[in-house]
Amino acid sequence: MAVYKRSYRAYSGRLTPPWSRFFVLTRYALRGMFRSKFLTTIFVLSFFSPLVCAILIYLNHNATILNMMHARHNEAINVNGDFFLGFLGVQGGIAFFLTAFIGPNTIAPDLANGALPLYFCRPFSRAEYVLGKLCSLFYLLSFITWVPALVLFGIEANLSGPGWMWENRSIASAILLSSWIYILMISLLAMALSAWVKWRIAAGALILGVMFFLSGFGAAINAVMQSNIGFYIAPGPLITRVCAQLFGVDARIDIPVAGAWAALLVMCGICLALLAKKVRAFEVVR
Amino acid sequence: MTPVIELEGLGVRFGKRDILKGLTCSLSGRTIGLLGPNGAGKSTLINTLLGFYQPCGGTARIFGYDIRSQIKQIRSVVGYMPENDAFIANMTAVSFIRFMGELSGLPSEAALERAHESLFYVGLGESRYRKVGTYSLGMKQLAKLAQAIVHGPKLIILDEPTNGLDPPARLRMIRMIKEMREVHDVHIVLCSHLLRDVEEICEEVLILKDGRIVHYSNLEEERRANRRFVEMEPVGDSAAFALALEGMGCECALSANRLKAVLSDGMEIRDIYRLAAERDVQLRRLNYRRDTLEDIFLKAMETNTNGGL
Numbered sequence: 022m023a024v025y026k027r028s029y030r031a032y033s034g035r036l037t038p039p040w041s042r043f044f045v046l047t048r049y050a051l052r053g054m055f056r057s058k059f060l061t062t063i064f065v066l067s068f069f070s071p072l073v074c075a076i077l078i079y080l081n082h083n084a085t086i087l088n089m090m091h092a093r094h095n096e097a098i099n100v101n102g103d104f105f106l107g108f109l110g111v112q113g114g115i116a117f118f119l120t121a122f123i124g125p126n127t128i129a130p131d132l133a134n135g136a137l138p139l140y141f142c143r144p145f146s147r148a149e150y151v152l153g154k155l156c157s158l159f160y161l162l163s164f165i166t167w168v169p170a171l172v173l174f175g176i177e178a179n180l181s182g183p184g185w186m187w188e189n190r191s192i193a194s195a196i197l198l199s200s201w202i203y204i205l206m207i208s209l210l211a212m213a214l215s216a217w218v219k220w221r222i223a224a225g226a227l228i229l230g231v232m233f234f235l236s237g238f239g240a241a242i243n244a245v246m247q248s249n250i251g252f253y254i255a256p257g258p259l260i261t262r263v264c265a266q267l268f269g270v271d272a273r274i275d276i277p278v279a280g281a282w283a284a285l286l287v288m289c290g291i292c293l294a295l296l297a298k299k300v301r302a303f304e305v306v307r
Numbered sequence: 308m309t310p311v312i313e314l315e316g317l318g319v320r321f322g323k324r325d326i327l328k329g330l331t332c333s334l335s336g337r338t339i340g341l342l343g344p345n346g347a348g349k350s351t352l353i354n355t356l357l358g359f360y361q362p363c364g365g366t367a368r369i370f371g372y373d374i375r376s377q378i379k380q381i382r383s384v385v386g387y388m389p390e391n392d393a394f395i396a397n398m399t400a401v402s403f404i405r406f407m408g409e410l411s412g413l414p415s416e417a418a419l420e421r422a423h424e425s426l427f428y429v430g431l432g433e434s435r436y437r438k439v440g441t442y443s444l445g446m447k448q449l450a451k452l453a454q455a456i457v458h459g460p461k462l463i464i465l466d467e468p469t470n471g472l473d474p475p476a477r478l479r480m481i482r483m484i485k486e487m488r489e490v491h492d493v494h495i496v497l498c499s500h501l502l503r504d505v506e507e508i509c510e511e512v513l514i515l516k517d518g519r520i521v522h523y524s525n526l527e528e529e530r531r532a533n534r535r536f537v538e539m540e541p542v543g544d545s546a547a548f549a550l551a552l553e554g555m556g557c558e559c560a561l562s563a564n565r566l567k568a569v570l571s572d573g574m575e576i577r578d579i580y581r582l583a584a585e586r587d588v589q590l591r592r593l594n595y596r597r598d599t600l601e602d603i604f605l606k607a608m609e610t611n612t613n614g615g616l
Contacts (some may be wrong), residue, residue, distance in 0.1 A: 026590065032421065032459030036412035040378070045409040053397065134440075135393040141452060142357050142387035143411045144379045302359040 042145055045123070046153025052180060054123050061103035063122070064161070067115045071169035074108055075176055100177045105192055106199075109170055109264070113203055116162045117232065124211025125224035125273035127154045128300065133219050141302040151212070151296055158208040168201035195267035203260055206285060207232075209292035210256070232256055248282040252276045253284045260285065308370045310335045311462060311494045312356065316365030319348075319355050319518075321378045321383050326351045328518045329365060336525070338488050339508030342604060347515040350390060350542040353464055357387060369462060381454040383412065387458035388451045390467040392497075396440030404453050411458035418457070425453040430479065444471040448480070456487075464496045469504050477504075481559055485506050504556070514607040522607035526600070536597055537579070539566045543588035550583055 081088045178186035218224040242251030252258045258274045262281040265272030312334045319327040326366045327348050341349045344361040360376035362595040364564040408418030425593045514522040556571030
C-alpha cells in the first residue's frame with residue numbers, strides 16, 4: 022500500500038531489548054556530530070600524529086634506515102611508557118579541543134528546545150539518556166586516544182616480538198585505563214556545562230576555562246601556600262598524576278596517587294550531580 | 308475492565324506547596340478531558356502520571372500499572388504530546404519521528420516506516436524532509452502529535468493540542484483525534500482550557516481546581532440524560548398543562564412563563580404537543596434543556612474546593 026494511503030494503526034511488531042536503547046541516542050548523536058565539517062576535519066587530522074608515530078616505530082625497526090643514521094635499535098626512539106604517555110598527551114590535547122567544540126552540543130539543544138519530556142515519556146530513563154550521550158563522546162574520543170595508542174602498541178609488539186609485548190603488557194592496560202579516565206572526566210565536564218549553559222559558544226569557552234582556570238588557580242594556591250594542595254582542584258595535573266602512576270613514569274606532581282584518584286572521583290561526582298539537577302523532563306520550581 | 312486511569316489519594320508537593328491534594332477517581336472512557344483554570348494542576352497531574360514528578364502521597368495506576376513501581380511499563384503504552392515546544396531542531400521531521408520511534412523500542416526499519424505513516428497521517432507528509440526547527444507553530448504541533456503516535460500507544464496524552472492552531476488546523480486536529488478514538492483501539496486524555504474542544508472530543512471530564520477534583524462528569528451519560536429534559540414556553544393555562552404532564556409521569560417545574568419538565572420513560576415530544584393541543588395551550592418554544600460543558604465548568608468553579616470526588 023502506498024505510504025500516503027496508510028492511516029494510524031497500532032504497532033504490534035517486535036521491540037528492541039530495553040537495555041540497548043541508549044545506543045539509539047549514541048547513534049543519532051554521532052550522526053549529528055559528523056554533520057559538522059569542522060569536526061570531521063579535526064577528527065581526520067587527529068590521525069596525523071598516530072601515523073607519524075607508526076612510521077617512527079617502523080623506522081626504528083628498519084635496519085637499513087638505522088644503518089643510514091648510524092643508530093641502533095631503540096636508539097632513535099625508545100618505545101616505552103614515556104613514549105605512550107607522551108603520545109596520549111598529544112592526542113588528549115586534540116581530544117580536549119574536540120570536546121570543547123562538540124560538548125556544548127550534547128545536552129544544551131535538547132534543553133533549549135524542550136526535548137527532554139519527549140525522551141523521558143518513553144521507556145527511557147535519565148540515566149540512559151546521560152549514558153547514551155556519554156557513549157557518543159566516548160566513541161569519538163576513543164578513536165583519537167586509546168584506539169590509535171593500542172594500534173601503535175600492536176605495531177611495536179609485532180615488530181619487536183611477543184617478548185616485548187609480555188614485558189610491556191602493563192602499558193596496554195595503562196593506555197586503556199588512563200584514556201578511559203581522561204575521556205570520562207572531560208566528557209562529564211562537557212556534558213555538565215552543556216546542561217547548565219545553553220549558549221553554545223559560552224559553554225565551549227567555559228569547558229576550556231574550567232580546565233585552564235582551575236589549573237591556574239591550583240598553581241596559584243600552591244605558590245601562595247607553598248604546598249601541593251592546589252593540585253587537588255586542577256583536573257589536568259590530577260589526570261597527569263594518575264596516568265603517570267599507571268604508566269610507571271615520574272609525574273613531577275607531588276601528591277599521593279590515592280588523593281589524585283579521590284579528587285578525580287569527587288569531580289566526576291560533582292559533574293553527575295550537576296547533570297542530575299538539570300537532566301529532567303521538567304524543572305520543578307519550588 | 309481495567310480502568311484507564313485510577314487515582315488513589317494522589318498528592319504532589321513542590322517544596323512546601325501542595326500542588327495536587329489527595330486526588331481519587333477512576334476513569335475508563337475512551338476520551339477523558341482534563342479541565343481547570345490555570346494553576347489547577349492539570350499538567351502536574353499528567354506529568355505525575357508519566358513519572359516526571361514523584362507523588363508525596365497516594366498513588367495512581369494507568370491500565371493497572373502503578374506509577375510508583377511500574378513507570379517503564381506505563382511509558383511503553385503511553386504517547387505524550389507536551390504543551391510547550393518540544394523538538395530536535397536540526398533534524399528533519401522524518402528523522403525526528405523515527406528517532407522517537409526507535410527510543411520507544413521500534414526496530415530501525417519499522418520506526419522509519421511508521422515515521423512516514425505518522426507524518427502522512429497528521430498531514431505533514433509533504434514537509435517531512437524539512438527540519439523541524441523551520442516549521443511553523445501549527446506544524447510543530449502536528450509533529451508533536453506524530454511523535455506521540457509513532458509507536459502505536461494504547462493511551463495518548465494530549466496537553467493543549469490545539470494551542471497555536473488556526474481554525475482550519477484546529478478542526479483538522481479535532482477530527483484526527485476523534486478518528487483515532489472512533490476507528491482505533493486507543494484511549495485519549497485531553498488536557499485543555501478550551502471547553503469547546505473538550506466537549507467535542509471527550510466522553511468523561513475531570514475538572515480540577517486548586518489541586519483538587521471539583522467535578523467529574525460523564526458527558527456521554529449527561530448527553531443521554533439531557534435528552535429527557537425539556538424547557539417550554541407555554542401560553543394559556545400553564546398550570547393545568549403542567550398538572551397534565553405530571554399525570555403522564557413527568558416531573559415539572561413552572562416558573563414565570565417557563566415550564567421545565569423531565570420526561571417519563573417512553574414519552575415522546577409528540578405526546579407533549581398532543582397534550583398541549585388537547586388543553587388548548589400554545590407552545591411558543593420547546594427545546595432540550597442542556598447543560599453545556601461551560602455550565603458544568605462554571606458550576607464546578609463555584610464549588611468549594613474542600614473535598615475530592
